[in-house]
Amino acid sequence: MIENFDLTMVNWARAQFAMTAMYHWVFVPLTLGITWIIAFYHTIYVKTGSEEWKNLTKFWMKLFGINFAIGVATGIIMEFEFGTNWSNYSWMVGDIFGAPLAIEGIAAFFLEATFFAVMFFGWNRVSKGFHLFSTWMVAVGSNLSAVWILVANGWMQHPVGQAFNPDTARFEMQNFTDVVFNPVAVSKFTHTTSSAMLFAALFIISISSFYLLKGRHVKMAKRSIIVASVFGLLASGFVGFTGDEAAYENARHQPMKLAAFEGLYQGEKNAGLVAFGMVNSKKQVGDDQDAFHFEIRIPGLLTMLANRKFGTFVPGINDLVYGNAEQGIMGAAEKMEKGKVAITQLDAYKKFKKAGDEAAATAALSIFDENKDYLGYGFLTRPEEAAPPVALSFNAFHIMVVLGTVFPLVFLAYLYFSYKDTLLEQKWLLGTGTIMFFLGMVAQQAGWVVAEVGRQPWAIQDLLPVTVARSNLTAGTVQTTFFMFLVLFTILLVAEISIMLKQISLGPKES
């Protein structure tokens, strides 16, 4: 299919997608989460008629608007990057992957875009009820868009409801319901949106804490903190629950990712979870170096996370790369052989078909069918390529988990001191609170690093490696656009931060 590929180009294309996605994800979680909080504030205003709640709603809406614009700007490039940099991917899975993107446009983006204008500019143009309805629609629309893009992403991680069509040489959808209710997509959506709500709560905590430290907008800040803390605490619980679900699904469908983010090279029964450790970044799969400089494990916890049953086996990277006959695990080397057979037989099938030799074509197709589940492995050159970067996956996962454990404690502290009405005296907490937004951003980015780096080398798990998913471009071309977008997005990010800081320093209108 693709004999020679330019690895430099592939790596630049990956870097470009990662950069675009990371910039996009600076803005999107705030959009996803804060719309619900704004809708909540807006509802209180409509119910009470209080100008203070109106000002509060407008203030957070203004910050949301600044953030939303750049989220849109970074979003459009992602949709089209599938075509520009990953055109073979677009062809090979467009039959399945394109549908959620189109549905996202029809069912979600228009909802968001249409009611966005009413939410911002409808104060004196439409009725209070319709205005409030519009604010809720923006929240629904933005989160609906997350549904569909995460259905698409979930499918890449666990490609269900599809079959390879040898005549068109692409994967085609067989069952839409399976694609939508893919367990990986469901856990991805619930984990992502709940973490976005948590993140929005941290954003509000940070800005409100800043006001309290400065002794400005005290009443508004206290109100905001109570709503955000309750919201954030509930979201934290849900993030933990859905995170557990995501890990469980990883163990079912992407065991290599689970092994990588735990730095587990040798599989074991009752495997322990690393509570704290420093991973050896120089270790390569297959060498005899230690995986960690040091680590503290909680016995049995990884097994519980992965299988929810004590005494069960969690495969390690070595088991998955080199195989483990005792546990019935096929290694990447064996899968590569089968994958190469699939590729050869697909070629043969197409040639025989073109030549009109139906019998030979049927025979080739039969062998292809026996091996097609390993098609993607046929493009790997070494079994070790089946493992993702371990140190990066491990560090990202553990940063995310540690921060995810700290956040609910912070919300609890804010609620406790708010209840005691001594929040203003807790300078240490308010000081900590001001940086919570940045820690939330680190956790958000780390989460996506786990999800996307952890599934390498696959564009589509087990079926299509990134090296085959690429466009036929030179490395120089992709390099050029990488730097174009890097410069542009950085300028826009700096502008956004500058505008945001100014608006925060101006603060909400006082009644």
Next chain:
Amino acid sequence: MIAFWIQNASHAQLQELWWLLCSVIGALFLFLTFVQGGQTLLWQVAETETEKDLIINSLGRKWEMTFTTLVLFGGALFAAFPKFYATSFGGAYWVWILILFTFIIQAVSYEYRKKPRNILGARIYETFLLVNGVVGILLIGAAVGTFFTGSNFILSSYNLVTWTSSLRGLEAAFSLFNLSVGLFLVFNARALGAMYLLNNIDFSENGGLEERLRAATYKNFLYSLPFLGWFVVQVIPMDGYGIGENGEIIRVTFKYFLNLIQVPGLFFALVIGLVLVVTGAMLTAKTEAKCGIWSSGLGTVLLGLAIFGMAGFNNTAFYPSKVDLQSSLTIYTASSSMYTLQVMTWVALLIPVVLAYVVYVWWSMDRKKMSVAEVSGVGGSY
């Protein structure tokens, strides 16, 4: 009835339906480029900062509709015609990247232009809007032109695209035909933009702006005519590519003229579209009417439908390859599987619902014209 049709439609019928739906989305996008056209007028018709603010705030209530329609157009093409998506975006790389670039800079400009400490200053954001309105629309037009003039690609037996021009799509902008499509779209968008602003702004305190917008409508309409005329004069005798008896791509003399004759709907869309575009512009330029946008807008939609329809219907290769005829794409070879198109058709039933709430919100928000008081901050402004 609809369910029965979806369940029993052939693959070819679904492919044709989806080309029609993509054409409708594309044509609606062309209408909504009044936002881009309006952006380019900012420098010419606004004489004071207040007038600029009026224009920006008026267009700013709609920019997301245009943007979202473009995103949906891309998404629908990806879902329904993935081979086109892969071939064109992966092949004509630079033309698409530049188009996207102009839309990225547009997206932040409304929100950031007047915000304190916006780093770049209002003029730069206004320049971003100008670039989006001129370069973005011109290149989109040039890309649409390649539906007729062809592109430089070869597809392998596994449908991997090789682009044979080192300009990676930018060569489209060096064809007079493609350029004429692009320039028509730019000037038409400007005329539409002027008509939209006339319809949307309260001129009780800015009579001069109204006059300038009427003049801009007329001028830009006149400028657009030669390019539209060049397109029509060139496309009618142009050879196109069709599907031969054995499924191979063949050259067909007067293909697009034949499409207009053999699919009368396309002919009527072209003629009625032209009449409506002219009517809207002349009504605006020569009378006190402010409703020209609806006539010219509908006319633009019909023209768009005629252009996309001529390119893809009646067994036409809508994305011809200039270097390997058999690599050319038709709606039958570029499409998704029958199952996916069926699923997508079920989802498309939402489109009337979407259109209904868009129309309702548009009407609700635009009942009151954009006033100086509003752009001064009462009720929220950019």
